[in-house]
Amino acid sequence: MSRLPKPPEGSWTEHYPELGTAPVSYEDSISPEFYELEREAIFRRAWLNVGRVEQLPRKGSYFTKEVRVARTSVVVVRDGGGGVRAFFNVCRHRGNKLVWDEFPGEETSGFCRQFTCKYHGWRYGLDGALNFVQQEGEFFDLDKEDFGLVPVHCEVWAGFIFVNLAREPEQSLHDFLGPMVTALDGYPFDKMTERFYYRAEVGANWKLYMDAFQEFYHAPVLHAKQTPAKFSTAAQQSGFEAPHYQLDGPHRLVSTSGIVAWELASDMRKPMEDITRSGLFGPWDGPELGEMPPGLNPAGCDPWGLDSFQLWPNFVILIWSGGWYLTYQYWPTSYNTHTFEGNLYFVPARNARERVAHEMAAVTFKEYGLQDGNTLEATQMSLESRAVTHFPLNDQEILCRHLHKVAADWVEDYKKNHTEV
Amino acid sequence: MTDRLLPAGFAELEPFAGTWCLATETERYARRMASSMEEMRTFYDAFFPRLEEAVAHCDTFPLDALPEDARRLLQLVYSLVMVSMSIEIFHQPKAVDAADAEIERVREPVP
Numbered sequence: 001m002s003r004l005p006k007p008p009e010g011s012w013t014e015h016y017p018e019l020g021t022a023p024v025s026y027e028d029s030i031s032p033e034f035y036e037l038e039r040e041a042i043f044r045r046a047w048l049n050v051g052r053v054e055q056l057p058r059k060g061s062y063f064t065k066e067v068r069v070a071r072t073s074v075v076v077v078r079d080g081g082g083g084v085r086a087f088f089n090v091c092r093h094r095g096n097k098l099v100w101d102e103f104p105g106e107e108t109s110g111f112c113r114q115f116t117c118k119y120h121g122w123r124y125g126l127d128g129a130l131n132f133v134q135q136e137g138e139f140f141d142l143d144k145e146d147f148g149l150v151p152v153h154c155e156v157w158a159g160f161i162f163v164n165l166a167r168e169p170e171q172s173l174h175d176f177l178g179p180m181v182t183a184l185d186g187y188p189f190d191k192m193t194e195r196f197y198y199r200a201e202v203g204a205n206w207k208l209y210m211d212a213f214q215e216f217y218h219a220p221v222l223h224a225k226q227t228p229a230k231f232s233t234a235a236q237q238s239g240f241e242a243p244h245y246q247l248d249g250p251h252r253l254v255s256t257s258g259i260v261a262w263e264l265a266s267d268m269r270k271p272m273e274d275i276t277r278s279g280l281f282g283p284w285d286g287p288e289l290g291e292m293p294p295g296l297n298p299a300g301c302d303p304w305g306l307d308s309f310q311l312w313p314n315f316v317i318l319i320w321s322g323g324w325y326l327t328y329q330y331w332p333t334s335y336n337t338h339t340f341e342g343n344l345y346f347v348p349a350r351n352a353r354e355r356v357a358h359e360m361a362a363v364t365f366k367e368y369g370l371q372d373g374n375t376l377e378a379t380q381m382s383l384e385s386r387a388v389t390h391f392p393l394n395d396q397e398i399l400c401r402h403l404h405k406v407a408a409d410w411v412e413d414y415k416k417n418h419t420e421v
Numbered sequence: 422m423t424d425r426l427l428p429a430g431f432a433e434l435e436p437f438a439g440t441w442c443l444a445t446e447t448e449r450y451a452r453r454m455a456s457s458m459e460e461m462r463t464f465y466d467a468f469f470p471r472l473e474e475a476v477a478h479c480d481t482f483p484l485d486a487l488p489e490d491a492r493r494l495l496q497l498v499y500s501l502v503m504v505s506m507s508i509e510i511f512h513q514p515k516a517v518d519a520a521d522a523e524i525e526r527v528r529e530p531v532p
Contacts, residue, residue, distance in 0.1 A: 199527050366450075374519050
C-alpha cells in the first residue's frame with residue numbers, strides 16, 4: 001500500500017507505457033558483445049561530461065580525460081581567449097599521446113603555454129595549431145596548417161564541460177540535455193567550488209552501479225548498519241517511497257522528501273552528527289542561496305530532500321536541499337569493470353566549523369559508497385552465472401528499468417543504421 | 422621553546438597528536454584501517470568531550486590563516502570524524518559489508 005500519491009495510471013512505471021512492467025534482463029551488463037556495441041552506439045554518440053569550468057581557472061589550464069570505452073583520450077584546455085576547447089590527445093606526427101605524465105593511462109592536469117610532444121618535440125598552441133616542428137626542413141611538403149590537433153566537439157552548460165566524440169554530433173548539447181535537465185539553469189553551481197573528489201575501480205558493469213544510485217529502495221536495508229539501530233529499524237519498517245519520478249528522453253530524475261535530522265530523537269542520530277551538525281544529507285546549516293530554478297524540487301516537497309538527475313549515459317547531478325551537490329561519473333573499462341568518480345561540491349567554508357561539517361558529509365558519503373561498491377561486485381558475479389536471467393523491478397526502481405531500455409534502444413538504433421549501409 | 426604540537430589548552434591530547442594529526446583523508450583512512458578498536462576508543466573517549474571546544478578554538482582564526490598548532494588541531498578533528506564511523510556505528514575499523522571495497526579521495530580542500 002503506497003503512502004504517497006502516484007500518477008493516474010496507478011504507478012510511475014505505467015505512466016510511461018513504453019517501459020512495460022515485465023521482468024528485466026541484465027544481459028546488457030554481462031555481455032562482452034553488448035559492451036563492444038556500446039563503444040560506438042553510446043559513447044561515441046552521446047554528449048559526455050568530462051568536468052567543470054572551475055577545473056580550468058585560467059588561460060593555459062588543462063586536464064586530460066581518459067575515455068577508455070571509446071579508446072580515446074581527450075585534452076580539455078582554457079584557450080587564449082578564455083574559451084574551453086577539447087582535442088583528441090594525439091600528436092599529429094607519429095601518433096604519440098600528447099599530454100600525459102609518467103604513466104600513459106593516467107589522467108593529468110596542469111597549466112602550460114603550449115603543448116609539447118615528449119617524442120619529437122612538436123609543439124601546439126592552446127588553439128590546437130601546430131606551431132613548431134623539430135627539423136622542419138627534413139620533412140616533405142609539410143604545411144603546419146594541415147597538422148593542428150584534431151578538435152573534439154566541446155560545449156559548456158551551467159559550467160559543466162561536455163564533449164562529443166562523433167564527427168558530427170546528432171544534436172547540440174542543449175537539445176541533447178532537453179527541458180527537464182536545462183530547467184536547472186540558474187542553480188548556483190558556480191558558487192560551490194569547494195570540491196572533494198573521489199575515485200574507485202569497481203568490478204561491475206557501469207549500468208549496475210548507476211542502478212544502485214538511482215533507486216533508494218535499497219537504502220533502509222543495505223545501509224541499515226550506517227545508522228543507530230533505532231533509526232534503522234524505523235527506516236526498514238516504513239520502507240522507501242519517492243514522491244516524484246520523471247523521464248525526459250534518455251534522461252531521468254528522482255526527487256525525494258527530506259528528513260529533518262535535528263528534529264529526530266537524539267538516539268536516532270550519531271553523536272558526531274550532533275556536534276558537527278552534519279551527516280549524509282550534508283550540513284544542517286546550509287548556505288543562503290536565494291531563489292531556486294524551476295527544475296529543482298519539481299514535486300514541491302516540503303521538507304524536500306534531494307533531486308537526483310541521471311543524465312544519459314553516465315553522469316549524475318545530485319542536488320541536496322541543504323545547499324550542496326554531488327556528481328557521479330561511471331567510465332566503463334570493460335564489460336564488467338568501470339572507474340567511478342564522485343565529486344562533492346560545497347560553497348567554500350568560511351570557517352573551521354563549516355569545513356568540519358563538510359568533512360563529516362564527505363566521510364559519511366564514502367562509508368555508504370564502500371557498501372554499494374562491495375554489493376555491486378557480488379551482483380556482477382551472480383548475474384554472470386546466468387542461473388537467473390530475468391528480474392522483477394518494482395515501481396521505485398523505474399529509473400533502473402528506463403536506463404536499461406535506453407541502452408538497448410541506442411544500441412538497436414546504431415545497429416539498424418549500420419546494417420542498412 | 423616547547424615541542425608541543427597542539428594549542429596550549431589541549432595538552433591532554435598531545436599523546437594522540439603524533440598519530441592522528443594527518444593532513445589528508447587518505448592518511449587518516451589508512452591509519453583507521455591500521456588501528457585496533459581499543460586504540461581508536463581511547464582516542465575517541467579522550468577527544469570527543471572536547472570536540473566542541475576544539476572547533477571553537479580553530480574558529481578564532483581565519484580558516485586560511487590558521488597557526489600551525491590550530492591547523493594540527495583541525496586535522497585531529499578530521500581524524501575524530503574518521504574514527505567516529507568505527508566507534509559509533511560499525512564497531513570495527515572498516516564499514517560493515519564493505520569487505521575490500523576501496524574509494525580513494527584524490528583531491529580535497531586545504532586545510
